Amino acid sequence: MADRPTTIFINGTEYPFEPGQTVIQVARANGIDIQHYCYHDGLSIAGNCRICVVEVEGNPKPQISCKMECEPPPWVNEPLRIQTDSKLALDGREGTMEMLLVNHPLDCPICDQAGECHLQDYSYEIGQGKASSTTAKTKLPKNVPFGSKIVYDAERCIKCTLCVRFCEEITETNELAMQGRSDEEMVVMTSKGEFTTPYSMNIIDLCPVGALTSRDFRFKSRLWFMDFAESVCTGCARGCNVMTGGREGEFMRMEPRENQAVNKWWMCDAGRTDYQFANAPTRLEAPLIRQDDGTLAVANWEDAISAAAAALKAAPGNVILDGGCTLEEMAVAQDVAAALGGAAKYAAATGEGDDFLVVAEKGANAAGAELLGLARAKSASAAALLLIERDEHVNASFREKSGAVVVFAVDGEHVPDSAQVVFPMGTWSERDGLLVDGAGIVQSMSRNAAIGPNNLAAPVDLLEDILGELDDGYDWRGHAGVVAHLRALPEFEKLEFPAGFEAAGVGARS
Numbered sequence: 001m002a003d004r005p006t007t008i009f010i011n012g013t014e015y016p017f018e019p020g021q022t023v024i025q026v027a028r029a030n031g032i033d034i035q036h037y038c039y040h041d042g043l044s045i046a047g048n049c050r051i052c053v054v055e056v057e058g059n060p061k062p063q064i065s066c067k068m069e070c071e072p073p074p075w076v077n078e079p080l081r082i083q084t085d086s087k088l089a090l091d092g093r094e095g096t097m098e099m100l101l102v103n104h105p106l107d108c109p110i111c112d113q114a115g116e117c118h119l120q121d122y123s124y125e126i127g128q129g130k131a132s133s134t135t136a137k138t139k140l141p142k143n144v145p146f147g148s149k150i151v152y153d154a155e156r157c158i159k160c161t162l163c164v165r166f167c168e169e170i171t172e173t174n175e176l177a178m179q180g181r182s183d184e185e186m187v188v189m190t191s192k193g194e195f196t197t198p199y200s201m202n203i204i205d206l207c208p209v210g211a212l213t214s215r216d217f218r219f220k221s222r223l224w225f226m227d228f229a230e231s232v233c234t235g236c237a238r239g240c241n242v243m244t245g246g247r248e249g250e251f252m253r254m255e256p257r258e259n260q261a262v263n264k265w266w267m268c269d270a271g272r273t274d275y276q277f278a279n280a281p282t283r284l285e286a287p288l289i290r291q292d293d294g295t296l297a298v299a300n301w302e303d304a305i306s307a308a309a310a311a312l313k314a315a316p317g318n319v320i321l322d323g324g325c326t327l328e329e330m331a332v333a334q335d336v337a338a339a340l341g342g343a344a345k346y347a348a349a350t351g352e353g354d355d356f357l358v359v360a361e362k363g364a365n366a367a368g369a370e371l372l373g374l375a376r377a378k379s380a381s382a383a384a385l386l387l388i389e390r391d392e393h394v395n396a397s398f399r400e401k402s403g404a405v406v407v408f409a410v411d412g413e414h415v416p417d418s419a420q421v422v423f424p425m426g427t428w429s430e431r432d433g434l435l436v437d438g439a440g441i442v443q444s445m446s447r448n449a450a451i452g453p454n455n456l457a458a459p460v461d462l463l464e465d466i467l468g469e470l471d472d473g474y475d476w477r478g479h480a481g482v483v484a485h486l487r488a489l490p491e492f493e494k495l496e497f498p499a500g501f502e503a504a505g506v507g508a509r510s
């Protein structure tokens with residue numbers, strides 16, 4: 001028997017394939033985009049939407065590329081030859097688009113998915129701009145609650161079953177099923193009430209159209225008014241890769257970003273909806289200095305830096321950081337603590353984990369702190385505190401007991417009475433920096449300038465400024481210098497740092 005082909009031709013170019021790989025997989029791996037709705041790299045192949053059709057040389061009928069294996073049938077010993085953009089393939093996709101739009105309400109102007117809808121995108125790309133159907137569109141249920149966090153619109157649903165397969169295959173909780181036939185087919189909840197999985201909101205991202213929307217985000221903002229940044233959720237030490245979305249200072253939403261080594265395509269619902277602290281009315285927006293009458297008054301950055309250095313000289317001690325602070329913040333805080341004759345330590349809560357993504361360690365950079373040699377704080381005594389947004393890591397009792405005279409905080413509610421100087425801190429979505437997740441992977445958070453007050457100084461810069469006042473000989477390193485210092489440490493030598501991170505810089509002080 002002749003050797004079986006191990007390559008496939010797509011649009012005239014030969015590509016190798018692995019046994020079992022389908023045409024769409026090889027095409028995507030080689031940068032050839034084939035329109036698809038029901039296909040997802042992380043789910044079983046349903047092959048039900050028919051938008052991914054391609055031409056297979058010698059076959060008069062277009063074939064779906066998501067389910068067709070690259071290996072030719074047993075009686076063929078030549079590599080398959082595929083055309084993704086021939087007339088046959090494009091006519092097939094155009095026909096599928098027309099069928100999908102027969103009953104789809106053309107309500108893009110009021111649909112939350114507009115701007116990120118595959119139906120809308122493909123309609124522009126391969127739709128025919130007119131409908132031959134003259135019958136009335138089928139009416140189906142709208143605004144159906146799928147638990148407390150998700151809303152289903154059956155008229156917009158293209159029955160791709162991605163959401164159903166997610167609940168079957170990823171969470172194995174089976175809360176969704178298809179019901180009915182033909183144009184009456186729709187998704188239904190098998191369990192009335194709530195999803196049992198804490199990962200349900202991933203189906204919103206999976207849905208290629210606006211059939212599943214987030215109750216938390218829907219109708220809040222058109223997409224094109226928002227700015228986005230790649231970052232890392234700091235809800236636990238998993239460090240799920242996310243995309244933050246903000247608008248005019250407000251944190252609007254968060255979505256998972258694919259990272260096969262960390263969170264694949266998913267994130268937990270709790271992490272996704274835990275951002276309200278960024279929009280709190282009690283956010284600190286300017287440095288504060290304690291006055292003789294005991295009140296805290298707004299100061300400029302230079303005065304606050306000098307006052308902080310003076311307060312620390314008068315009451316030296318440890319620097320305690322929230323376990324979600326960045327590596328750079330921790331590294332410079334170590335130098336500040338050393339200049340004060342103390343040590344830098346970190347504080348972080350532990351809690352429940354599960355067997356999917358959520359881990360028990362809640363300090364997003366606890367592993368980084370340990371690599372830097374920071375001990376977990378056992379007692380609260382500190383000269384300075386660096387607090388991020390989450391109250392649970394460094395709680396009110398800890399803060400008050402610390403006696404800290406210099407405090408970096410996101411929220412005014414978190415400032416202990418002992419504070420003589422207070423610096424406003426950006427939330428994790430507003431700071432650039434590095435974290436080491438619980439698996440030892442170095443990840444980078446990027447600042448979203450559309451979230452939070454826009455004039456906050458980077459804590460790394462402020463710590464270096466304070467250090468400069470504590471130590472005349474201190475050589476200001478800047479963000480790139482601090483990262484270079486980290487990379488040179490033996491503990492970090494073998495770790496891979498995100499490419500180009502040093503060049504990104506940090507939020508500048510205005």
Ligand code: SF4
Nearest residue numbers: 157158160161163207
């Ligand atoms: S709700 Fe969305 S993901 Fe689920 S079947 Fe319909 S179109 Fe697909």
Ligand code: SF4
Nearest residue numbers: 233235236240268271
């Ligand atoms: S698993 Fe942890 S890091 Fe991931 S989204 Fe949830 S809280 Fe955030």
Ligand code: FES
Nearest residue numbers: 038049050052066
């Ligand atoms: S993506 Fe291939 S049939 Fe849906």
